[in-house]
Amino acid sequence: MSLPQVTGYICRTCGWTDFHPVKLCPRCNGEVTQTILPGKGRIVTYTEIRYPPKGFENQAPYVVAIIDIENGPRVIARISNSIREVKVGSMVTLASSKESPLEFRLST
Amino acid sequence: MLREAAVVGVGMTPITAGSGRNLTDLFIEAAKQALDDSGVDRIDALYVGNMMSGFLQQQEHLGAMMATALGREGVPAYKVEAACASGGVAVNAAVKGLLSGLEEIVLVGAVEKMSGFTTPEVTAGLMMAEDRLKVASTGVTFVGLNAMIAREYMDKYKVTHESIAQFPVLCHQNALDNPKAQFRKRIDVQDVLRSPLVADPLRLLDCSGIGDGAAAIVLALKNVAKKFTDSPVEVAASTVSSDTLSLYQRPTITTFEASRAAANRAYKAAKLTPKDVDLLEIHDAFSILGVMALEDLGFADKGSGTKLLAEGECAREGRIATNSFGGLKARGHPVGASGVYQVAEVAVQLKNEAGKCQVPNAEVGLAQSVGGIGSTVAIHILRGMS
Numbered sequence: 001m002s003l004p005q006v007t008g009y010i011c012r013t014c015g016w017t018d019f020h021p022v023k024l025c026p027r028c029n030g031e032v033t034q035t036i037l038p039g040k041g042r043i044v045t046y047t048e049i050r051y052p053p054k055g056f057e058n059q060a061p062y063v064v065a066i067i068d069i070e071n072g073p074r075v076i077a078r079i080s081n082s083i084r085e086v087k088v089g090s091m092v093t094l095a096s097s098k099e100s101p102l103e104f105r106l107s108t
Numbered sequence: 109m110l111r112e113a114a115v116v117g118v119g120m121t122p123i124t125a126g127s128g129r130n131l132t133d134l135f136i137e138a139a140k141q142a143l144d145d146s147g148v149d150r151i152d153a154l155y156v157g158n159m160m161s162g163f164l165q166q167q168e169h170l171g172a173m174m175a176t177a178l179g180r181e182g183v184p185a186y187k188v189e190a191a192c193a194s195g196g197v198a199v200n201a202a203v204k205g206l207l208s209g210l211e212e213i214v215l216v217g218a219v220e221k222m223s224g225f226t227t228p229e230v231t232a233g234l235m236m237a238e239d240r241l242k243v244a245s246t247g248v249t250f251v252g253l254n255a256m257i258a259r260e261y262m263d264k265y266k267v268t269h270e271s272i273a274q275f276p277v278l279c280h281q282n283a284l285d286n287p288k289a290q291f292r293k294r295i296d297v298q299d300v301l302r303s304p305l306v307a308d309p310l311r312l313l314d315c316s317g318i319g320d321g322a323a324a325i326v327l328a329l330k331n332v333a334k335k336f337t338d339s340p341v342e343v344a345a346s347t348v349s350s351d352t353l354s355l356y357q358r359p360t361i362t363t364f365e366a367s368r369a370a371a372n373r374a375y376k377a378a379k380l381t382p383k384d385v386d387l388l389e390i391h392d393a394f395s396i397l398g399v400m401a402l403e404d405l406g407f408a409d410k411g412s413g414t415k416l417l418a419e420g421e422c423a424r425e426g427r428i429a430t431n432s433f434g435g436l437k438a439r440g441h442p443v444g445a446s447g448v449y450q451v452a453e454v455a456v457q458l459k460n461e462a463g464k465c466q467v468p469n470a471e472v473g474l475a476q477s478v479g480g481i482g483s484t485v486a487i488h489i490l491r492g493m494s
Contacts, residue, residue, distance in 0.1 A: 018357065020239075020242060044260065045257070045259045045260040045263075045361070046256060047248075047252045047255035047307045047308050048307065048308045049247055049249055049251075050305055050306055050307060050308075051227060051249065051306055052231070052249065053231040053235050053244070054226070054228040055232065059247060060247075064246050065256075066356050074356050074357070074358075075356060076243055076246055076356040077246060078246050078247065083308060088259070088260075100242065100245045101242075101246040
C-alpha cells in the first residue's frame with residue numbers, strides 16, 4: 001500500500017513552498033514546480049467548529065488545524081479525530097486523497 | 109505648503125440587530141448627521157465602505173447608489189471593500205483624495221446590514237474574506253481562525269483565558285455609557301468563561317455580534333476645514349498595510365505584521381510614538397485580537413497585553429484609554445462600517461464631545477481597523493487642534 005501524499009508547490013530558485021497551485025513564485029518570481037510531499041505533519045494549533053458556515057451544517061462539530069508538513073509548507077486541514085484526542089504538537093497523517101479540503105488523522 | 113486633512117463632522121446610527129432598516133436608510137441617517145455636524149455646503153467625492161452587500165443583499169454599486177440617495181449624483185463615488193477593514197480603508201482612500209489636491213471636501217460613509225439572515229449565512233459571508241478553495245473549503249469560520257490564534261497565544265505566552273476575557277469585560281463596561289451601543293450590559297470574566305463554546309477555546313462573549321449600522325465622517329483639507337469649524341480634528345496619519353490573505357501562510361500567527369507595519373508607518377508620518385497616544389479604538393472582533401493589538405501597536409511587549417488590562421491602564425482614566433465607546437465587542441461590529449465608527453469616535457473624543465464616554469485630557473487618538481485575519485490593517489492617528 002502506498003503512503004498518502006500531499007501535492008505541494010516549491011520554487012526552484014528560493015525554496016518558497018505552499019500547497020496552493022501557482023505558476024510563478026510570489027517571493028522571487030522564480031519557476032515553481034509541483035512536488036510530492038510526505039502526508040505527515042505536526043499540529044501547530046487547532047479548533048473545533050461548533051457553529052459552521054452554510055453548507056457545513058450537517059458536519060459540525062468538526063476539528064480544523066494548522067499543520068506543518070514534514071519538510072514542507074504549512075497547511076490548513078480538517079482533522080478526523082475528536083477534539084478530546086488532539087493536542088498541540090500531535091503528529092498527523094493524511095487521511096484522504098481529496099486535495100480540497102485536506103484531511104488528516106492522528107498518527108498511530 | 110504640505111496638504112493636511114481634518115475631520116469636520118461625524119454621524120453614527122445606533123447599532124441594532126433586527127432593525128428592519130435597509131442599507132440606504134442606515135447610510136443616509138449617518139451621512140446626513142455628518143453633513144449637518146460639519147456645516148459644509150458641498151462634497152467633492154463620496155467614499156462608501158461596505159463588505160457584504162453583494163453577498164447578503166445582492167446589491168453592489170453602492171457608490172452611485174448612495175450618491176443618488178443623498179441627492180449628490182454627479183460626484184465621484186466609490187465603494188471600498190477590504191473585508192472588516194472596509195471602513196478604515198475607505199477613510200484612507202478619502203484622505204488620499206484630499207492629499208492629492210483633487211478634492212477639498214469629501215464624505216466617507218460605511219454601512220453594513222447583517223441581521224435578517226441565519227447565522228450560517230452570515231458566517232459563510234464573512235468567510236469570503238479568506239481563501240475560498242484552500243481555507244473556506246475546510247469549513248473553518250472566522251471565530252475558528254481566531255480560536256487557533258488564541259490557542260497558540262495562550263500556549264506560547266502562558267496567558268490564561270481569564271486574563272484575555274478582561275478585554276470584553278472592559279468593552280461592555282464602556283458601552284454602558286454609549287446610547288448607540290448594541291450591547292449595554294455589564295459582564296464579568298466568569299460570564300465570558302461560562303458562555304457557550306463557539307470554536308474552542310473561544311466562547312460567545314469572546315466574540316463580537318451580528319448587527320446593522322452606519323457611520324460617516326466629513327473630511328476636508330485643513331485650510332478649508334477652518335471655514336466650517338473652530339475645532340477640526342487633524343488626521344495626523346492614515347496608513348494601510350497588507351499581509352498574506354491566509355493565516356496558514358504565515359510563520360507566526362500571534363502577531364499581525366500588517367498591524368505593526370501600518371502602525372509604525374503611521375507613527376513616523378505623525379512624528380509621534382505610542383507614548384504620545386492618549387486613546388485607542390482597536391479592532392476587538394474577538395477578545396484575543398484586542399490583546400494582540402495592544403502589543404502590535406506598541407503599548408505592551410508581546411505576551412503582556414493583558415497586564416495593561418489588569419492594571420487598569422486601558423480604562424478611560426488609565427494611561428491608554430481603550431475602546432471608550434465599547435469597541436467592536438459591545439458598541440457593535442457591523443463589519444464594513446466599524447472602521448468609520450472608530451475614526452468618528454476618536455474625533456468625538458478629541459473634540460471633547462463624548463459625554464459620559466469622555467476620556468479626560470485626550471489630545472491624540474489612534475484607530476486600528478483589521479480586515480480578514482490581519483490581512484489588511486488600516487491605522488489612523490488623529491490629533492485635536494483646539
